[in-house]
Amino acid sequence: xxxxxxxxxxxxxxxxxxxxxxxxxxxxxxxxxxxxxxxxxxxxxxxxxxxxxxxxxxxxxxxxxxxxxxxxxxxxxxxxxxxxxxxxxxxxxxxxxxxxxxxxxxxxxxxxxxxxxxxxxxxxxxxxxxxxxxxxxxxxxxxxxxxxxxxxxxxxxxxxxxxxxxxxxxxxxxxxxxxxxxxxxxxxxxxxxxxxxxxxxxxxxxxxxxxxxxxxxxxxxxxxxxxxxxxxxxxxxxxxxxxxxxxxxxxxxxxxxxxxxxxxxxxxxxxxxxxxxxxxxxxxxxxxxxxxxxxxxxxxxxxxxxxxxxxxxxxxxxxxxxxxxxxxxxxxxxxxxxxxxxxxxxxxxxxxxxxxxxxxxxxxxxxxxxxxxxxxxxxxxxxxxxxxxxxxxxxxxxxxxxxxxxxxxxxxxxxxxxxxxxxxxxxxxxxxxxxxxxxxxxxxxxxxxxxxxxxxxxxxxxxxxxxxxxxxxxxxxxxxxxxxxxxxxxxxxxxxxxxxxxxxxx
Numbered sequence: 001x002x003x004x005x006x007x008x009x010x011x012x013x014x015x016x017x018x019x020x021x022x023x024x025x026x027x028x029x030x031x032x033x034x035x036x037x038x039x040x041x042x043x044x045x046x047x048x049x050x051x052x053x054x055x056x057x058x059x060x061x062x063x064x065x066x067x068x069x070x071x072x073x074x075x076x077x078x079x080x081x082x083x084x085x086x087x088x089x090x091x092x093x094x095x096x097x098x099x100x101x102x103x104x105x106x107x108x109x110x111x112x113x114x115x116x117x118x119x120x121x122x123x124x125x126x127x128x129x130x131x132x133x134x135x136x137x138x139x140x141x142x143x144x145x146x147x148x149x150x151x152x153x154x155x156x157x158x159x160x161x162x163x164x165x166x167x168x169x170x171x172x173x174x175x176x177x178x179x180x181x182x183x184x185x186x187x188x189x190x191x192x193x194x195x196x197x198x199x200x201x202x203x204x205x206x207x208x209x210x211x212x213x214x215x216x217x218x219x220x221x222x223x224x225x226x227x228x229x230x231x232x233x234x235x236x237x238x239x240x241x242x243x244x245x246x247x248x249x250x251x252x253x254x255x256x257x258x259x260x261x262x263x264x265x266x267x268x269x270x271x272x273x274x275x276x277x278x279x280x281x282x283x284x285x286x287x288x289x290x291x292x293x294x295x296x297x298x299x300x301x302x303x304x305x306x307x308x309x310x311x312x313x314x315x316x317x318x319x320x321x322x323x324x325x326x327x328x329x330x331x332x333x334x335x336x337x338x339x340x341x342x343x344x345x346x347x348x349x350x351x352x353x354x355x356x357x358x359x360x361x362x363x364x365x366x367x368x369x370x371x372x373x374x375x376x377x378x379x380x381x382x383x384x385x386x387x388x389x390x391x392x393x394x395x396x397x398x399x400x401x402x403x404x405x406x407x408x409x410x411x412x413x414x415x416x417x418x419x420x421x422x423x424x425x426x427x428x429x430x431x432x433x434x435x436x437x438x439x440x441x442x443x444x445x446x447x448x449x450x451x452x453x454x455x456x457x458x459x460x461x462x463x464x465x466x467x468x469x470x471x472x473x474x475x476x477x478x479x480x481x482x483x484x485x486x487x488x489x490x491x492x493x494x495x496x497x498x499x500x501x502x503x504x505x506x
Contacts, residue, residue, distance in 0.1 A: 002030050002064045004051075004140065009059035011043075011050060018428055020046050023059075024193050026186060028169075030065050030140050033162075035178045035200060036171045038188030039424045040440030040468045044171045048142040065140040070133050071126070079118035086117060087132045094135045102131035106161045121351050123154030130158065134165060141168040147177055148465045149393075151351045152491050173440075173469050175200050176493045200469070303422060303451060303474055307484040310456040312383055315339045315485060316362065319379035323357050326373040331357050335378075337504040339457065344479065344486040344499050349506035355489045356393070358506075359459055362487075363388075389455035393462040393489075395442035398434040405434065405445070411452050419448040423471050440466035447475065458486045464495060 009024040020043040178200035316339040324330040331354035347355040365382040406413040
């Protein structure tokens with residue numbers, strides 16, 4: 001066991017006036033299973049790149065271990081190679097037998113190692129990369145969001161595999177994964193960085209208690225400051241009034257006054273002014289104590305939604321539904337489900353079982369968009385006039401400025417920016433091109449756009465990929481409050497437990 005020491009780490013991307021990381025300091029042990037938690041855009045992936053030595057920075061990083069990173073980079077030409085060939089590029093010091101041992105632990109068929117990488121599913125690619133990553137020795141591993149795009153079965157396998165390992169930083173927004181795997185957390189708060197023993201839930205419980213205490217202390221200080229300011233105002237008024245009586249008086253009305261009383265009045269005024277100064281010092285101390293109390297409080301701002309009410313009770317009905325592609329294989333047969341007003345139906349199943357194809361079939365029936373050469377057999381009713389607000393799992397189409405995006409989607413720009421601010425977008429992000437956003441920020445743009453679109457039915461296809469934990473909580477609260485009719489594909493177990501009225505398994 002050794003330590004990684006980070007001191008006063010500061011970094012900004014070239015050409016940017018803003019620091020991604022500023023004066024970050026922490027110490028961690030290399031045998032920890034460390035969960036890295038923070039809002040989108042707070043610099044979690046940037047920290048990994050700095051540990052890998054990809055950028056120059058201010059401050060210091062002291063470590064005696066070698067770092068390696070998941071996911072490995074895969075380009076178009078790599079897709080034609082086998083996983084075994086790619087591993088010789090990713091980890092040239094690792095032998096195939098070492099990877100095969102890890103593949104057995106992560107429940108993979110050894111045959112996957114010798115297939116072209118393009119033929120592997122998302123889950124298989126993730127598991128091959130993790131097996132290669134952990135096949136090395138004397139390394140501290142940086143694992144960046146390993147469960148994105150994975151179905152529940154694959155997530156469970158990855159979770160059980162990582163729970164047996166140690167010596168890594170895990171960047172994830174999956175609360176179930178963080179609780180099952182991590183024994184420490186490294187948290188990028190709004191203004192500070194902290195390291196704490198325990199999993200996500202224990203940290204979150206502690207944070208809520210700490211935030212409640214800080215809020216109560218803040219209220220107490222505000223009341224004390226208010227009282228002191230009133231005392232200052234009264235004392236200053238008395239001092240000013242007294243000071244004005246030092247020179248000049250009416251001998252008829254003030255027969256007890258004489259020139260010699262001027263010194264007495266001056267002394268009294270000086271005493272009052274001294275009291276004012278003392279009050280002001282106390283106010284300064286109270287303000288100094290109050291500063292910092294609220295700097296790290298995560299305010300989960302309530303979002304708003306304006307769902308439309310459809311005139312029919314049943315919005316979608318599938319009975320003995322069978323989907324297949326022209327000239328391709330059958331996806332499934334005998335699917336039955338209904339989406340009624342107020343339902344929140346989650347489609348669940350392994351990757352490739354046809355969840356997204358159900359969504360494509362809905363739009364094909366409506367003849368709106370996402371037309372696909374789907375062959376639809378069985379009963380599949382989608383009434384005309386149904387207004388749908390849709391979030392695609394693919395963010396690659398987001399390019400250009402937010403201004404142009406709003407014009408294209410006929411969205412009020414000021415409202416979109418307001419929602420993005422509530423989802424913790426920094427104002428400086430608004431001037432960037434969307435292709436320069438992080439994946440989490442791109443997803444937030446799609447979510448904000450959907451929230452601004454009044455609809456009878458909200459169809460969201462894997463909306464939470466890359467979305468930070470705090471924003472997930474905001475979205476859960478929104479759905480439970482406004483109860484929109486929804487059809488979702490989402491593999492986050494905690495999200496399913498909280499918002500689903502029914503889970504339909506394909």
